[in-house]
Amino acid sequence: MFAVGVLRGKPGVHSFELPVPEIKQPDDVLIRVKEVGVDGTDLNMVKYGLQDIAEGRDEMAMGHEVVGIVEEVGRGVKSLVPGDIVAVTVRRGCGKCHPCLHNQSDMCMTGLYTERGIHKLDGFLTPFAVEREQYIVKVPEPLKKLAVFSEPLSIAEKGIEQIRLIQSRLPWSCPHPEHTFLSPEWGKCKTALVIGAGPLGLLATALIRLSKAYTFNADIVPDDSPKANLVKSLRAKYIDSNAMTPVQVVEKCCAPTGMLNIIFEAAGAAEPAIRLIPYMSRSSICVGTGIPRGDIKIELDAAELVRQVVRFNQVIVGSVNSNRSHFEMALRDMGQVNSSFNGILDRMITHRFRIEDYQQAFDLTDPNHIKTVIEVEPWE
Ligand SMILES: [Zn+2]
Ligand SMILES: [Zn+2]
Secondary structure, eight states: OEEEEEETTEEEEEEEEOOOOOOOSTTEEEEEEEEEEEOHHHHHHHHTTOOOOOTTOSEEEOOOEEEEEEEEEOTTOOSOOTTOEEEEOOEEOOSSSHHHHTTOGGGOSSSOOEEETTBEEOOSOSSEEEEEGGGEEEOOGGGTTTGGGHHHHHHHHHHHHHHHHHHTTSOOOSSOGGGSTTSTTTTTTOEEEEEOOSHHHHHHHHHHHHTTOEEEEEESSOTTSHHHHHHHHTTOEEEEOTTOOHHHHHHHHHTTTSOOOEEEEOSOOHHHHHHHGGGOOTTOEEEEOOOOOSOOOOOOOHHHHHHHHHHTTOEEEEOOOOOHHHHHHHHHHHHHHHHHTTSHHHHHEEEEEEGGGHHHHHHOOOTTOOEEEEESSOOO
């Protein structure tokens, strides 16, 4: 079958042939792939030649944001039947550590995990894929045309889950008992800043807005750009931080209430993220989900930074990947995200390509590009 991905030792993205996968274990499910989203990880793999192909192989299919239809199920499969619409998680555990053995391979302790389309396992830029039942999440029929966002939205869900779990240690200080971090409207009486207005930053902004937090989003694109307009349609305040210092950004966020309680870093902007820390409010949290590339050397006052973190009970936490529970949260919230913000998910998809035109999807230079979807087999 036709496959798109990386070839050992050859820069760029290529097409090649792979055997059609077959059901081998009782819990295997054969999936007909419909759509695959392209994200920064995919683009960087191609742009910087970051290959992690399994030993003994010379190729690896890419694509880890997938929605498809169940074609056939193994005799032991209980929760899925042919025709079901499905999304698939990305990481496969190391089989050794406690988190991986308990459905939390996103928290793997050994680093010996693999990931479909990223680390050693074939991804989904192919017409068919086989996966075990436990890694497949059923998509409600009305969400099928949005479900290509299951994986990126699950990443935002995990980051926000970390914030809520960690901050629930605080006796939250507003006078409303229903505004604690574990309440449904946990964002009320809180100010949040999301750094980055790419797909992940927009999805995080959307989820934080659903929690009713007063929300800012900072990026370096102009105030009238498509990304900034999507931030505004989330009823969040856009900050063009291009010519601003970190303290100016924080001052802007703090102006309404005097506090900035939550920072969600979704751009991999290493220097701004580090420089913001000394200006964070008391008992605030910064969750990092963006992964910076290369070396960025800066000079900073280490004593000031550590003093501040200690004296203000601050938390700086990283959040990577996601597990099945986060996909379920994503699918629970997806419809509400789209309907609450005027079809935001539909509007985030700026480019669509048929799989045959994969080269164009990876060559895009459009500065207004937000999300690319590759159609492996269009919805009828
Ligand atoms: Zn592990
Ligand atoms: Zn309150």
